[in-house]
Amino acid sequence: MIIPMMRRRKVLVVLDYVDNVKQLEKLAGAPDWFKLGSIIIITTRDEQVLVSHRVRLIRDVNLLTDTEAVCLFSRYAFAREIPMQGYEQLSGQVVSYAAGLPLTIKVMGSFLRCKNEL
Structure with missing residues (x-):
């Protein structure tokens, strides 16, 4: 159909x-x-x-480095380039979980930004 x-x-x-x-x-x-x-x-x-499957065009997507990932996460979670004091470990855990995938990092950062307590 x-x-x-x-x-x-x-x-x-x-x-x-x-x-x-x-x-x-x-x-x-x-x-x-x-x-x-x-x-x-x-x-x-x-x-x-x-x-x-004989796909004609294959592109590799470059994942973010840990430094780039922490910076991106911090922008979305804390509205700054580096993690807030006391949240360095949490930032590292999120970055590790996201495995360099920018969308995952953005979504998690945005979600955490809305929380009063982490």
């Missing part, structure tokens, strides 16, 4: 955290599922998933 619609219209499809080829085959089948000009974005930690 959805495949015929995607063949008629240009679509933007984002498949986040695809971790195996079978998953990708079910979600993005073959190029003829999509109208020419459609954009399909696939995120995965396993490049072989993309290679096996």
